[in-house]
Amino acid sequence: MAKRLLRIFGPLILAAILVFAVLAMPVKLGLSKVSANRERQAAVSLSPNVMKGKYIKEAALKGKYVPFFGSSEWSRFDPLHPSVLAQKYNRSYRPFLLGARGSQSLTQYFVMQNIQGELRNKKAVFVISPQWFVKDGTRKDAFGFYYSQLQTTEWLTHFRHDAIDQYAAKRLLQMPVANSDHFIYQALQRVAAGKSLTKYQRFYLETRKNMLTHEDQFFSGIDLPSQNLNRVNKQAEKLPTHYSYSALDELGGRIGKAETGNNPFRISDKFYNHGLKQELKKGKLKDFQKNLSYTESPEFADFQLCLDQFARLNTNVMFIIPPINAKWQKYTGLSASMLKQFDQKIHYQLQSQGFNNIVDLSDKGNVPYFMTDTIHLGWRGWLAVDKRVNPFLTEQQQQPTYSISDKFYSTKWQNLAPSQLKQYENDTK
Amino acid sequence: MLTFEPYGNPTYFALLGVALLPLMIGLLYGKRSRLYETLISIFFLVLTFGGSKWTQGVALIIYILYEVGLTWGYAVYRRHKNSGPFFYLMVILAIAPLTIVKVTPAVENGQSSLIGFLGISYLTFRAVQTIMETRDGTLKNYNLMTFLQFMLFFPTISSGPIDRYRRFEKDYRSVPSREQYLGMLQKGIRYIFVGFLYKFVLAYYFGTMLMPKLQLMAMHSRGGFLDLSWPVVGYMYAYSADLFFDFAGYSLFAVGTSYIMGIATPMNFNQPWRSPNIKDFWNRWHITLSFWFRDFIYMRLVFWFMKHKIFKKPTTTANVTYIINMLVMGFWHGVTWYYIAYGLFHGVALMVNDMWLRYKKKHRKSIPHNGFTQVFAIFLTANLVCFSFLIFSGLLNKLWFN
Numbered sequence: 032m033a034k035r036l037l038r039i040f041g042p043l044i045l046a047a048i049l050v051f052a053v054l055a056m057p058v059k060l061g062l063s064k065v066s067a068n069r070e071r072q073a074a075v076s077l078s079p080n081v082m083k084g085k086y087i088k089e090a091a092l093k094g095k096y097v098p099f100f101g102s103s104e105w106s107r108f109d110p111l112h113p114s115v116l117a118q119k120y121n122r123s124y125r126p127f128l129l130g131a132r133g134s135q136s137l138t139q140y141f142v143m144q145n146i147q148g149e150l151r152n153k154k155a156v157f158v159i160s161p162q163w164f165v166k167d168g169t170r171k172d173a174f175g176f177y178y179s180q181l182q183t184t185e186w187l188t189h190f191r192h193d194a195i196d197q198y199a200a201k202r203l204l205q206m207p208v209a210n211s212d213h214f215i216y217q218a219l220q221r222v223a224a225g226k227s228l229t230k231y232q233r234f235y236l237e238t239r240k241n242m243l244t245h246e247d248q249f250f251s252g253i254d255l256p257s258q259n260l261n262r263v264n265k266q267a268e269k270l271p272t273h274y275s276y277s278a279l280d281e282l283g284g285r286i287g288k289a290e291t292g293n294n295p296f297r298i299s300d301k302f303y304n305h306g307l308k309q310e311l312k313k314g315k316l317k318d319f320q321k322n323l324s325y326t327e328s329p330e331f332a333d334f335q336l337c338l339d340q341f342a343r344l345n346t347n348v349m350f351i352i353p354p355i356n357a358k359w360q361k362y363t364g365l366s367a368s369m370l371k372q373f374d375q376k377i378h379y380q381l382q383s384q385g386f387n388n389i390v391d392l393s394d395k396g397n398v399p400y401f402m403t404d405t406i407h408l409g410w411r412g413w414l415a416v417d418k419r420v421n422p423f424l425t426e427q428q429q430q431p432t433y434s435i436s437d438k439f440y441s442t443k444w445q446n447l448a449p450s451q452l453k454q455y456e457n458d459t460k
Numbered sequence: 461m462l463t464f465e466p467y468g469n470p471t472y473f474a475l476l477g478v479a480l481l482p483l484m485i486g487l488l489y490g491k492r493s494r495l496y497e498t499l500i501s502i503f504f505l506v507l508t509f510g511g512s513k514w515t516q517g518v519a520l521i522i523y524i525l526y527e528v529g530l531t532w533g534y535a536v537y538r539r540h541k542n543s544g545p546f547f548y549l550m551v552i553l554a555i556a557p558l559t560i561v562k563v564t565p566a567v568e569n570g571q572s573s574l575i576g577f578l579g580i581s582y583l584t585f586r587a588v589q590t591i592m593e594t595r596d597g598t599l600k601n602y603n604l605m606t607f608l609q610f611m612l613f614f615p616t617i618s619s620g621p622i623d624r625y626r627r628f629e630k631d632y633r634s635v636p637s638r639e640q641y642l643g644m645l646q647k648g649i650r651y652i653f654v655g656f657l658y659k660f661v662l663a664y665y666f667g668t669m670l671m672p673k674l675q676l677m678a679m680h681s682r683g684g685f686l687d688l689s690w691p692v693v694g695y696m697y698a699y700s701a702d703l704f705f706d707f708a709g710y711s712l713f714a715v716g717t718s719y720i721m722g723i724a725t726p727m728n729f730n731q732p733w734r735s736p737n738i739k740d741f742w743n744r745w746h747i748t749l750s751f752w753f754r755d756f757i758y759m760r761l762v763f764w765f766m767k768h769k770i771f772k773k774p775t776t777t778a779n780v781t782y783i784i785n786m787l788v789m790g791f792w793h794g795v796t797w798y799y800i801a802y803g804l805f806h807g808v809a810l811m812v813n814d815m816w817l818r819y820k821k822k823h824r825k826s827i828p829h830n831g832f833t834q835v836f837a838i839f840l841t842a843n844l845v846c847f848s849f850l851i852f853s854g855l856l857n858k859l860w861f862n
Contacts, residue, residue, distance in 0.1 A: 032488070032638065039646045043653075213462055254669055 054242040065090035069252055075114050075259040077105055077131040082138075083179035084251035085145040085244065088127065092149035096127040097424055100139045100337075101158035103132040104353065104407045108259060110266040111283050111413040113156075113420065119267040120274045124424045126156070133173030135163045136333035137202060141179065143340050144186040151344045154428070156420055157337070158351045161325045161373050161393075162406060168329035175208035180215065181243040184236050187218055187228070195339050197225055198440045202333065212239070276418065283410035287400025296358045302404040318364035325373040327446045331380065335439040338384060342433035349388040349423045350381060351416055357396035359405045372449035379452055380444075385433040390419045463511030466618045467659070467713040472507075473652075479503065480720050484645065487722045492635045497609075497721070504614040509577065516577035523557055523580065524611060527587040528604065530554050531594070535602035538594050547595050554591055558584040566795035579618040581792065583611055585752050590625045592756055599626060606632060615717035619710055621728040621748040631723045641722060648719030651712040659709025667702035674698055675855065679862075687859040696850040703849055704732070707746070732845075736837040737817075738809045741845055749789075758785045778814060783807035793852070802852040809844060 065073075070091040073081045081087055092098060099105070099113065105128040108115065113126045129142055139157075143150060163169070183203070190196040200222035203209045210216050218232045228236070269286075271278055287297075294303045310316055341348050352374065355365065374393050381389060392408075392415060395401050403409020408416065438444055438459050447455055464472045479500045486493055509517035534550050561580055564573035590607065593599035610628045636644060674695040681689035711728035718725035728747055735741035742750040761781045771777045783804070790803020820827050850856065 032642070035642050035646075039642070039649055043649060 054245045055238050056245065057237075057241055065252070069255065070094070070096065071125075072255045072257050072260045073252075074125060074127040075108075075263055076256050077128055077259060078256055079131070079177055080251050081255070082129055082131075082134070082142055082177055083181065084247040085181060085185075086248045086251055088129075088146055089149060091127050092146055095123060095125055097124045097154055097156065098146070098150070099126040099128050099130075099156045099158070100142070101128070101130040101156075101351075102134045102160055102163070103130075104158055104160070105130055106132070106259075107403045107407050107409050107413075108262045108266055109403060109409050109413065110269045110286065111279065111410055111417070112263070112266065113413060113417060114263050115266045115270070116413075116417050116421075118263060119270045122421065122425060130158075133170060134177050135160075135169040135173070136330055136337050137169050138174055138177045140199065140333065140336040140340060141182040141186065142177075143337070143344075144182045144189075147189075147344055150341070150346045152346070154347045154349070154424055155341070156349050156351065156424075158353060159334070159377060160353065160406070161355070161370065163334075164325040164328040164330045164373060164377075166324070166328060168333060171206055171208075174206050178206070178208040178211075180212055181240070181247055183209075183215055183219075184240040184243060187215070187222070187236050188233070188240055190222060192225065192227065194437050194440060195336065197223055198332065199336055202329075202336075215239075276414070279414055280411055283414050284400050287403075287410040291400070296356060296362065296405070297399060297402070298356065298359070298404045299409070307405075316363055318362075320360075321364035321366070323365060324369055326369060326376055326449050329445050331376070331445050332440045332442075334377075335380070338380070338386060338433075338439075339435055341386075342384070342435045345430070345433075347388070347428055347431055348386065349390060349420060350386060351390045351420075352377065352393050353406070353408050353412070354393050354396035354402065356402040356405050360396060375452060376447070376449040379456070380439055383456070384435055384439075385431055387431065388423065390416060392416075462507060463513055464507050466504075466508055466614075467655075467710060475507070476504075476717065480717070483721060487635065487641050488638060490635050490638065492722065501609075501612055501614045505612060505617070508614075508618065515574070519575050519577045519580075523575070523577070523583065524608070526557065527554060527583065527611065528607065531587055531590050531607060532602065532604055534591050535594050535599075538597075542595070547591075550591050551588060554587050555584060562792065563795055582617070582620045582622055585620075585622045585749075586611055586625070589622075589752065589756060592760075593625065603629075613718070613723070615721065616714045616725055619707075619714070621711055621714060621725055622752050623725050623748070627726070628723065636722050644719040644722060644724065648716040651716030651719065655709045655712030655716060657709075658705040658712065663702050663705035663709055666698045667706060670698045671695065671702060675858075678855065678859065682859060692850070692855065692859070695853070695855055696846050699853045699855070700846040700849045703852075704729075733842050734838055735841050736834060737841055738806070738813045738844065741841055742806075742810075745845075753785055753789055757788060758782075761785070775814070775818075779811045782810040782814075786810065796854070796857070798851050798854050798857050802848055805848050805851060809848070 065087055069087065073087045074091055074096055114128065116122070117125050130139065134142075186199075190199075200219045204216075204219050204223055209219055214232065214235050218228055218236060221228055221232070269282075271282070290299050290301070291297045293300045294308075296303070298307070307316075340346075355370065359365075360367065360370075370393065374391065378389065378391070381387075392401075392412065395412065395415065398411060400410045401408070401412040401415070403412070436459075444455075466472070483493070483496060483500070486496070505520075506517070509520055530550055530553055534547075537546070557575055558580055561573045561576040564576075565571060590599065590602070590610075594602060606629050607625070609632060610623070610625055613623070613628070616623065635641075674691050677691035678689060678695050681691055708729045715725050715727055726748055728749075730744040730747060732741055732745040735744055758781055761784060762777055765771060765777045765781065766774075771780065784807075786803040786805075786807035787800065788803070789806070790800040793799040793802070
């Protein structure tokens with residue numbers, strides 16, 4: 032019987048041991064380097080797998096790639112998109128686009144966790160979407176979509192015991208996806224309660240991290256979507272050989288005009304036809320954003336996590352605040368004064384802590400062909416971004432000095448009406 | 461609280477391995493502990509229907525009590541009486557919860573019913589079959605505890621295979637000899653590993669990596685004749701492959717686990733893609749379901765039609781029954797036009813298939829039968845099936861009405 036049992040279970044046990052050994056190995060595998068082409072593909076793929084992983088991101092950011100944090104705007108690949116311009120004019124940097132529809136500050140904070148070495152003392156670009164700052168902050172399902180156990184375990188193996196990490200842990204615990212691994216969930220509970228992890232938890236997290244790191248190395252490069260890279264290559268062909276701001280601005284206007292004929296909002300025809308037209312016909316969209324506010328939101332504290340992380344790593348960041356298509360804003364009843372107030376609040380959070388590289392485009396919603404649709408930059412808008420981003424990334428910059436304040440995690444700050452900013456500043460001095 | 465899709469992730473399999481170990485040792489030494497089997501069954505049921513899915517758990521408990529009441533009550537009744545209308549009433553009552561669950565999304569805008577839970581269909585099949593065999597008199601010694609074990613046998617609870625009460629009972633009441641059990645173990649482990657290949661490698665590739673892309677391409681290529689395009693064709697094959705590997709993989713897990721528990725649950729798939737005709741296909745695809753439909757719908761309808769002399773020709777009887785049988789199967793998948801069209805398609809295909817076989821029999825001399833026609837028949841059948849799965853997938857619904 033023993034012999035027969037060995038024949039049945041032997042291969043099974045052997046396979047289990049081998050798989051576990053390879054995955055849990057504490058040493059890094061010297062796998063083949065990430066090829067230049069794969070880096071190019073990954074940098075514009077906007078694939079959640081790339082964002083959730085580490086291997087490809089890390090390899091690319093060690094080279095000439097610079098992280099561009101943001102969300103859905105990155106998928107608007109027109110000829111003046113930052114990735115297209117950087118490639119066409121052979122800039123010394125290439126954007127590594129991090130973020131897609133639904134990714135917000137909290138996701139980006141965890142994305143930063145496993146590229147810390149590549150952020151330290153370096154530069155980054157960060158697009159702040161006002162739309163993130165709604166009453167409930169990031170959507171739980173969207174956060175779940177970009178959630179990465181690899182990033183969480185990595186964070187849990189290097190977190191510091193302070194208010195920031197406690198806040199991050201508490202925030203993560205509010206997300207249903209945190210429950211996807213029971214042991215990680217328990218570890219998060221301890222962090223949130225300000226306790227240190229048990230020996231067993233540390234061992235588990237270390238092993239799990241190794242496994243996930245190896246999985247990422249083995250699998251994250253498989254089947255990278257290539258259609259965005261093709262799009263970038265195609266768009267680059269439309270650009271003139273030599274860079275000239277005025278010529279490109281004029282080109283942006285021309286392409287914008289050609290692609291936005293069929294609606295009164297100067298929204299690209301494609302986007303307009305794709306759903307918007309039907310909704311408008313029903314008349315549901317008139318004034319539908321009337322009561323929307325971007326001034327009170329947990330997102331302000333989530334965003335503080337990102338600022339904190341940048342400050343800790345001494346990263347020099349350029350922040351971009353995009354406008355909202357003014358015609359659209361008027362039609363949907365979105366309050367202009369509320370937007371101005373949001374702008375004030377976010378400026379205060381940035382500048383009072385030493386983040387002074389801000390490209391504030393919030394007043395450009397009326398510039399023709401600045402926006403490709405309702406809320407996303409396009410054509411001339413992208414060029415305006417490039418005008419500031421290019422010198423920022425290619426020229427020597429003064430190292431900023433940050434002075435971080437924990438007050439931005441408070442619920443008081445999250446829900447502070449911008450009209451009380453002055454008062455708040457005096458109270459918290 | 462931990463909660464799992466059955467056979468969904470490595471942790472589930474690890475827990476399964478640990479839970480089955482004492483049982484394996486017991487069976488190797490000729491012992492079957494009912495108590496232990498019940499305990500791990502409850503453990504895995506809690507894992508499947510507990511935690512955030514607790515409402516499903518409650519629905520399952522109420523449903524089981526209801527079906528136990530019906531089957532037990534009918535078994536007691538049947539010992540003394542045998543009224544037709546009462547039997548029909550019992551069958552209707554047994555099917556009622558499933559009917560409500562299937563109809564609710566169609567009338568409530570896609571909302572699922574509160575009384576539903578994962579696997580309600582498969583439990584209903586088992587209960588109905590128990591009632592029918594009680595009526596037939598083939599099932600004489602209904603035992604309440606065995607029936608509970610049969611219904612709640614955790615390896616097969618969520619999606620079959622659909623075992624039969626009497627077959628299950630025979631295995632459950634006996635202990636295989638050591639030699640027999642070693643053979644079962646060997647098979648069980650092999651099934652589970654083939655299942656890994658099917659479900660986690662092949663179905664993942666076709667279903668998770670390929671299908672969404674093809675669907676997106678298909679949606680972008682709309683505008684041609686009936687909105688059809690090459691990506692739709694690609695989707696058809698990818699979907700068929702995904703459907704097969706996903707379900708066959710799951711079935712292998714369920715059968716493999718049953719074997720390790722010393723229960724020879726019947727197989728669900730037998731190389732369906734090599735069927736030379738559609739009838740043979742249904743003898744090889746989702747076998748326990750199609751045999752259930754054959755034994756409890758098709759055959760019974762045929763007998764009923766013949767007994768009441770509804771149709772003159774036996775072929776008409778067969779044809780009508782094919783259509784009804786497959787339509788019921790279509791409705792069972794859900795009350796949407798494409799499931800029903802899928803059922804109708806297969807009903808007609810079975811009819812045409814029979815006609816062709818009769819024609820071929822008559823003209824045996826003039827119709828060639830060789831290797832080439834054999835390959836052609838297999839090719840034709842496989843493609844016909846893939847086309848029916850395209851209907852089944854609901855992609856056409858998205859192409860045309862979204």
